[in-house]
Amino acid sequence: MTTLTKEAGAPVPADEGAFLSVRDLHVTFKTEDGPVRAVNGLSFDLQRGKTLGIVGESGSGKSVTNLTILGLHNPMFTTIEGDIVLDGKELTTARESELEKLRGNKVAMIFQDPLTALSPYYTVGRQIAEPYRKHTGASKQAAWDRAVEMLGKVGIPNPKARAKDYPHQFSGGMRQRAMIAMSLVCNPDLLIADEPTTALDVTVQAQILDLLKDLQREFGTAIIFITHDLGVISDMADDIMVMYAGNAVERGTVDEVLRSPQHPYTWGLLNSMPRIDSDLSAPLAPIPGAPPSLLNPPSGCRFHPRCTFAERVGGARCVTERPLLGPDRASACHLTAEQKRTIFVEEIKPRLG
Amino acid sequence: MLRFLLRRIAGSAVILLLLTVVAFLLFFGMPRDPALLMCGKTCTPDALANIHRTLGIDKSIPEQFWIFLSGLVMGRDDFAQGPCPAPCFGYSYHTNEAVWSTLLDRLPLTLSLALGATVAFLIVGLGTGMLAAWRRGTVIDKTFTAGSMVLSSMQIYFLGPLALALLVYQMDLFDEPKYTELTTNPVAWFTGLLIPWAVLSTIFAAQYTRMSRSAMIEQLQEEHVRTARAKGMSRRYVFFRYAWRGSLIPIITILGIDLGTLLGGAIITEYTFGLPGLGMLAVESVNFSDLPLLLGVMLFSAAMILLFNIVVDACYAFVDPRVRLS
Numbered sequence A: 001m002t003t004l005t006k007e008a009g010a011p012v013p014a015d016e017g018a019f020l021s022v023r024d025l026h027v028t029f030k031t032e033d034g035p036v037r038a039v040n041g042l043s044f045d046l047q048r049g050k051t052l053g054i055v056g057e058s059g060s061g062k063s064v065t066n067l068t069i070l071g072l073h074n075p076m077f078t079t080i081e082g083d084i085v086l087d088g089k090e091l092t093t094a095r096e097s098e099l100e101k102l103r104g105n106k107v108a109m110i111f112q113d114p115l116t117a118l119s120p121y122y123t124v125g126r127q128i129a130e131p132y133r134k135h136t137g138a139s140k141q142a143a144w145d146r147a148v149e150m151l152g153k154v155g156i157p158n159p160k161a162r163a164k165d166y167p168h169q170f171s172g173g174m175r176q177r178a179m180i181a182m183s184l185v186c187n188p189d190l191l192i193a194d195e196p197t198t199a200l201d202v203t204v205q206a207q208i209l210d211l212l213k214d215l216q217r218e219f220g221t222a223i224i225f226i227t228h229d230l231g232v233i234s235d236m237a238d239d240i241m242v243m244y245a246g247n248a249v250e251r252g253t254v255d256e257v258l259r260s261p262q263h264p265y266t267w268g269l270l271n272s273m274p275r276i277d278s279d280l281s282a283p284l285a286p287i288p289g290a291p292p293s294l295l296n297p298p299s300g301c302r303f304h305p306r307c308t309f310a311e312r313v314g315g316a317r318c319v320t321e322r323p324l325l326g327p328d329r330a331s332a333c334h335l336t337a338e339q340k341r342t343i344f345v346e347e348i349k350p351r352l353g
Numbered sequence B: 001m002l003r004f005l006l007r008r009i010a011g012s013a014v015i016l017l018l019l020t021v022v023a024f025l026l027f028f029g030m031p032r033d034p035a036l037l038m039c040g041k042t043c044t045p046d047a048l049a050n051i052h053r054t055l056g057i058d059k060s061i062p063e064q065f066w067i068f069l070s071g072l073v074m075g076r077d078d079f080a081q082g083p084c085p086a087p088c089f090g091y092s093y094h095t096n097e098a099v100w101s102t103l104l105d106r107l108p109l110t111l112s113l114a115l116g117a118t119v120a121f122l123i124v125g126l127g128t129g130m131l132a133a134w135r136r137g138t139v140i141d142k143t144f145t146a147g148s149m150v151l152s153s154m155q156i157y158f159l160g161p162l163a164l165a166l167l168v169y170q171m172d173l174f175d176e177p178k179y180t181e182l183t184t185n186p187v188a189w190f191t192g193l194l195i196p197w198a199v200l201s202t203i204f205a206a207q208y209t210r211m212s213r214s215a216m217i218e219q220l221q222e223e224h225v226r227t228a229r230a231k232g233m234s235r236r237y238v239f240f241r242y243a244w245r246g247s248l249i250p251i252i253t254i255l256g257i258d259l260g261t262l263l264g265g266a267i268i269t270e271y272t273f274g275l276p277g278l279g280m281l282a283v284e285s286v287n288f289s290d291l292p293l294l295l296g297v298m299l300f301s302a303a304m305i306l307l308f309n310i311v312v313d314a315c316y317a318f319v320d321p322r323v324r325l326s
Helices: A002-009 A062-069 A096-102 A124-136 A140-153 A172-184 A202-219 A230-236 A254-259 A264-271 A337-352 B002-028 B034-039 B045-055 B061-074 B099-134 B139-152 B156-170 B186-220 B223-230 B235-263 B267-273 B278-287 B291-319 B321-325
Strands: A020-031 A034-046 A051-055 A078-086 A107-110 A190-194 A222-227 A239-244 A247-253
Touching: A020 A062, A034 A062, A034 A247, A051 A062, A051 A230, A062 A078, A062 A190, A062 A222, A107 A172, A107 B223, A124 A140, A124 A172, A140 A172, A172 A202, A190 A202, A202 A230, A222 A230, A230 A254, A239 A254, A239 A264, A247 A254, A247 A264, A264 A337, B002 B061, B002 B291, B034 B045, B099 B139, B099 B186, B099 B235, B099 B267, B099 B278, B099 B291, B139 B186, B156 B186, B156 B267, B186 B235, B186 B267, B223 B235, B235 B291, B267 B278, B278 B291, B291 B321
Parallel strands: A051 A222, A051 A239, A107 A190, A190 A222
Antiparallel strands: A020 A034, A020 A078, A239 A247
């Protein structure tokens, strides 16, 4: 087990030009049943002004990775190994006070459910003004004016009056707008959006995505966009990283991953997406099985118990040897490049319609 | 908000009225003749009839109730002891004092005991609870958790005599608890109540430690608390501004009930320390089958509990804006 995880992180060299560079990240939670390896040798890079989409099932380590970047894990139960370098600064060993200066300032976060993610006890304006005051040292009045300005920018009508409202007086879409205003109030260089549209209905979803794209164009913010919705990600991201059981299994540009996916798990994800123009009588095709327990993950390739192509690799490689993910366009699978291409073109693509 | 409070006050008035009916029927509608209690050993039918007339219990029960109720609102002057201004609960069978003035006599002690103990147990209980939550998992947390567990399973009638035996009789550190009016001698007021306060608040504080700790821990796991951390607010700020605010809601609920109960008379505490407050009065009125007094104490305690329930509702609105506007 240990030897396998060691070898998994090694192959990707650090990218000097990247704004955010994560190398061989391991996140382990201590639980009563034993250590849970939530993230296991993850590496990725993000350039300024670009959007990285992270896709995967619940429990694949998407959110954990991003909470770790901000140091928001509970240090009592969590051990972090590896490197997170933001703009040349190592974050895994940074002091709490340094991380505090970073959070909401250089790196901001948007959460999934804007109802529970905003405090019910303080006005929307105050909650937006708070980080601005803290990070810029602005006066109370200046911070409030800034909050009103931000509310206007994210498209809240009559921002001056609405800033005095409490979150429960806002609709779901407006709350998420307020959340975005809050995260962008200090002009962050990196915005981590953790399923920002999952709790919203579809029309509001589209508005929020447009808003994020507009704001990114205006401020040049890099975005990490976490989602399990491939439709949303094709709209938002430049690059995609597919995660499974605490690991990246495939990465590439949006076009590469969505048009010629290489990993059986990605095929499964694409396959299980319902299409509006598909035959109504055709059943949905979910990935068989369930995500593995990270308490006791499968040996070798973590996807092998659910993989329908494992026997084509030949031998027991999928069970014994963990496939590695190379740099740039890559997928962590023992199938040969030729096999991946032919299987996708001949067996998967026709089913996607 | 005002309309909400008015509605709650009206609702409480209805409950109080119903309670009056039930209590009245239980005490005065009982088959046992209260006049017999007053008549003594050498009771003649004539004397009994005389007492019946004086007490007004020769009339029908609804008529009696009406007289009692209107007496509460407007006062009465049909008592041999003299006029009885509103709110008139009648005169004690035992002492011949007006019930209302007896209640008012005993109230300052109970008020002092209850409020003093409340201040103490809130400060100690919330303080230790929050400290335990802040240092969750450390030795401090474990000590407070275990200590509060032991103390909250203690009883006043155990801790009280223990404190008296140790602090007063053995070590001679304090005088026996005694009530002095605050206005007469503030120092004597304070020292006289110190041990009762300490004993009463020890047991309550232990409960509030546990409550406050678990409420804080629950609040710290709220998503909006994580959001506040994610926007760079310090741990201390988030703890006191975001988490503490939410942790107050369950605490206020329990505090309202506790305060109402305490102001109705901390029976065991007052009895343990021989302090003549409302709780002691309740015990006395039961011992002497002093029905008007018992009814008076009961309705007064009930009114206190209802009053503090309304105060709690008002506090919710103060703490949580979602309540304020709905």
